Amino acid sequence: MSDTEILQEPWARVSRQREGATFGIWVFLATEALFFGALFLTYAIGRIENPAGFVAAGRETDVFYGTLNTAILLTSSLTMAVASQAAAEGEAALHRLVVWCLGATVLLALAFLVVKGFEYREDVEKHLVPGRDFAIVERGAQIFFALYWIITGVHAIHVSVGIVLISRLWIMAATRRMKVEKNPQIEVAGLYWHFVDIVWIFVYPLIYLPGRATG
Amino acid sequence: MTTDTLVAGELPLGERPDYLREGRTVLSWLTTTDHKRIAILYAITITFFFFLAGAAIALVRLELFTPNGDLFSNDTYNRLFSFHGIVMVWFFLVPSIPTVMGNFLVPLMIGAPDVAFPRLNLMSWYINVIAGVFTIYAVIAGGVDTGWTFYTPYSTMFSNSYVLAAAFGVFTVGFSTIATAVNMITTVHLLRAPGMTWFRLPLFVWSIYATSIVIALATPVLAISLLLVIAERWLGLPIFDPARGGDPILFQHLFWFYSHPAVYIMVLPAMGVVSEIIPCFARRRIFGYQFMVYAIVAIAGLGFFVWGHHMFVSGQSPFASLIFSLLSFIIAVPSAIKVFNWTASLYRGQITFESPMLYALGFVGLFTTGGLSGLFLASIPIDIHVTDTYFVVAHFHYIMVGGSVSAFFAALHFWWPKATGRLYPESWARFAALLMYFGFNLTFFPQFVAGYLGMPRRYATYPPEFQVYNVMSSSGAAILAAAYLLPLGYFTWSLFYGRKAGNNPWDATGLEWSTTSPPPPKNFDHEPRVDHDPYDYHPQGASAGIGSRPVHQHERDLR
Numbered sequence: 190m191s192d193t194e195i196l197q198e199p200w201a202r203v204s205r206q207r208e209g210a211t212f213g214i215w216v217f218l219a220t221e222a223l224f225f226g227a228l229f230l231t232y233a234i235g236r237i238e239n240p241a242g243f244v245a246a247g248r249e250t251d252v253f254y255g256t257l258n259t260a261i262l263l264t265s266s267l268t269m270a271v272a273s274q275a276a277a278e279g280e281a282a283l284h285r286l287v288v289w290c291l292g293a294t295v296l297l298a299l300a301f302l303v304v305k306g307f308e309y310r311e312d313v314e315k316h317l318v319p320g321r322d323f324a325i326v327e328r329g330a331q332i333f334f335a336l337y338w339i340i341t342g343v344h345a346i347h348v349s350v351g352i353v354l355i356s357r358l359w360i361m362a363a364t365r366r367m368k369v370e371k372n373p374q375i376e377v378a379g380l381y382w383h384f385v386d387i388v389w390i391f392v393y394p395l396i397y398l399p400g401r402a403t404g
Numbered sequence: 405m406t407t408d409t410l411v412a413g414e415l416p417l418g419e420r421p422d423y424l425r426e427g428r429t430v431l432s433w434l435t436t437t438d439h440k441r442i443a444i445l446y447a448i449t450i451t452f453f454f455f456l457a458g459a460a461i462a463l464v465r466l467e468l469f470t471p472n473g474d475l476f477s478n479d480t481y482n483r484l485f486s487f488h489g490i491v492m493v494w495f496f497l498v499p500s501i502p503t504v505m506g507n508f509l510v511p512l513m514i515g516a517p518d519v520a521f522p523r524l525n526l527m528s529w530y531i532n533v534i535a536g537v538f539t540i541y542a543v544i545a546g547g548v549d550t551g552w553t554f555y556t557p558y559s560t561m562f563s564n565s566y567v568l569a570a571a572f573g574v575f576t577v578g579f580s581t582i583a584t585a586v587n588m589i590t591t592v593h594l595l596r597a598p599g600m601t602w603f604r605l606p607l608f609v610w611s612i613y614a615t616s617i618v619i620a621l622a623t624p625v626l627a628i629s630l631l632l633v634i635a636e637r638w639l640g641l642p643i644f645d646p647a648r649g650g651d652p653i654l655f656q657h658l659f660w661f662y663s664h665p666a667v668y669i670m671v672l673p674a675m676g677v678v679s680e681i682i683p684c685f686a687r688r689r690i691f692g693y694q695f696m697v698y699a700i701v702a703i704a705g706l707g708f709f710v711w712g713h714h715m716f717v718s719g720q721s722p723f724a725s726l727i728f729s730l731l732s733f734i735i736a737v738p739s740a741i742k743v744f745n746w747t748a749s750l751y752r753g754q755i756t757f758e759s760p761m762l763y764a765l766g767f768v769g770l771f772t773t774g775g776l777s778g779l780f781l782a783s784i785p786i787d788i789h790v791t792d793t794y795f796v797v798a799h800f801h802y803i804m805v806g807g808s809v810s811a812f813f814a815a816l817h818f819w820w821p822k823a824t825g826r827l828y829p830e831s832w833a834r835f836a837a838l839l840m841y842f843g844f845n846l847t848f849f850p851q852f853v854a855g856y857l858g859m860p861r862r863y864a865t866y867p868p869e870f871q872v873y874n875v876m877s878s879s880g881a882a883i884l885a886a887a888y889l890l891p892l893g894y895f896t897w898s899l900f901y902g903r904k905a906g907n908n909p910w911d912a913t914g915l916e917w918s919t920t921s922p923p924p925p926k927n928f929d930h931e932p933r934v935d936h937d938p939y940d941y942h943p944q945g946a947s948a949g950i951g952s953r954p955v956h957q958h959e960r961d962l963r
């Protein structure tokens with residue numbers, strides 16, 4: 190397989206095309222940073238205005254599921270990084286490693302969603318959905334949980350998009366319909382996936398740690 | 405004044421299809437990845453939205469002809485102006501110059517065969533259409549009455565209209581604009597032709613580049629603010645509900661963090677257009693090219709830090725108001741630099757008044773008026789006096805309609821021959837340009853007065869002493885409507901009967917004029933090389949007839 194299979198309009202050279210793909214995804218991630226940034230700002234305002242409510246509500250989140258998911262997601266970041274680096278090496282011998290790592294990333298991401306699903310079910314059972322029979326009485330706790338559902342929901346949508354992107358690459362690579370060596374798509378998917386993980390690193394302390402440090 | 409003759413050294417080209425004739429089926433248009441065709445697709449959709457939103461405001465102006473509410477209920481009236489605002493801002497103004505002119509021109513101007521991500525480009529048009537369908541659905545279902553600003557808690561808790569569909573439409577169209585922005589930024593960074601250095605870029609490219617950065621950094625915040633409105637209204641998740649600890653003012657902060665930079669999303673590309681046209685019809689290099697670039701970048705950057713001037717009466721801290729007021733005054737400096745430089749570019753020029761130039765000069769005058777009235781609004785005491793009056797309405801229409809829409813029409817007239825290969829009837833075009841200028845001022849200048857005297861915006865009825873201003877305004881709107889419809893007529897006519905334009909009907913410099921009209925699918929028959937600065941007209945200080953000048957310009961002067 191030659192480079193010309195990867196080359197697309199309007200690029201003249203594959204190296205330039207790869208540069209373009211990476212550059213484009215960085216710009217997109219800047220957009221995403223402001224997207225989540227605005228959510229975190231909303232959280233910050235809510236917390237400043239309702240400190241007691243946020244502490245009371247934070248205590249009700251499930252820190253076990255949250256921590257487990259953090260571990261899962263960070264591991265998936267590792268497998269994705271290996272896949273991306275192995276592909277960038279450009280060695281045909283590393284093809285299998287790339288396929289394995291892409292597969293592992295997809296499975297870990299699915300595991301994250303499954304755990305999240307269990308957590309959501311418990312939250313619903315504990316009446317942690319804002320509304321008439323909401324479980325916590327402190328003022329502002331409903332704001333916390335509104336943001337809990339929105340932030341984790343938006344994050345889960347990003348995880349799902351990542352799963353679709355990476356599974357596609359995984360299937361194409363496994364069936365050898367796509368060349369993985371120096372393929373810019375793997376690096377692009379990798380950058381996106383790392384971003385989704387970094388967002389979670391911010392989400393974790395905001396959601397699971399309030400009200401826990403001081404007991 | 406066509407120059408179909410070949411410039412020395414240019415070889416006659418053999419027959420090959422241009423981008424318009426490359427594929428003739430509708431499907432070939434709907435699946436195209438050619439940036440020029442996508443620009444045409446956008447042109448069609450934004451024209452549709454422009455006239456749709458224009459029709460809504462025509463009804464509003466009809467209602468305002470008399471002080472009493474004769475035609476519509478207050479509810480209907482609210483829905484009409486809301487629809488006008490939402491569609492004009494997000495489905496016409498924001499995409500207008502970037503997606504139509506930017507898409508068409510940026511690759512041509514930098515010597516690239518296409519944008520960096522052609523399929524993403526097509527996808528962004530489809531997202532735009534889907535978002536438009538949602539918004540139109542909101543209207544057919546019964547309309548939305550929040551105004552274009554979707555302020556909470558009205559939009560989340562009290563409005564009895566189709567806020568969800570409209571908010572979702574605007575939320576979605578944001579992705580379309582972001583996709584175009586990512587495309588433009590990457591294209592300018594990585595697809596410039598050999599020799600096309602950053603400081604040889606035409607100012608139009610600079611303006612689209614800066615606009616795209618603003619779009620990429622501001623639009624996600626709008627998306628979040630609308631997402632939160634949707635979550636509260638639809639899922640009952642309280643964010644802005646004060647009874648449960650939420651903060652409705654936070655919405656205004658998020659909304660204006662986008663919507664003030666959005667003013668520059670709408671006006672920076674217009675400035676870029678005017679910077680191309682004025683040098684061409686004054687036969688002058690642009691005055692202070694580097695300052696123009698720095699001014700663009702300064703406006704784009706400072707634009708992020710002035711949003712609070714929309715909230716002087718919201719109860720925000722007076723210290724915040726003070727800072728926002730100061731910064732709003734400061735941002736007038738780079739804007740003024742641009743106005744002075746355009747004027748200085750005219751100095752000792754051989755000015756001719758072709759229709760694009762008329763529109764461009766109209767832009768300078770109207771933008772200056774709008775900008776100066778903006779300084780009134782940046783000063784807190786005056787702003788408090790005229791908040792939510794027609795003074796504000798007049799101010800932002802001077803910037804957005806007088807400024808951006810005039811520039812959009814300037815661009816249409818300037819690059820129409822390039823895009824279609826045809827010339828339109830020039831005298832009709834000049835007439836339309838003058839009519840537009842006259843109609844615009846008749847519509848909006850009286851609103852400054854009415855607003856200053858205290859006429860509030862967004863009401864279907866008003867005290868009778870304001871009628872004279874409203875009659876002027878409504879008559880102006882009728883003239884304006886005619887001025888907008890005229891080009892639709894003669895442009896369509898020119899497609900079939902217009903004279904052939906030739907490659908460069910205006911004797912303009914710039915790479916887009918070096919290829920054929922209409923350009924071939926990949927823009928250039930040979931990869932262009934650039935070895936000189938932009939705006940290769942008479943250099944500063946040299947009068948016409950002296951100094952080294954491009955051959956075609958010399959020939960033009962002899963004629």
Ligand SMILES: [Cu+2]
Nearest residue numbers: 664711713714
């Ligand atoms: Cu503003």
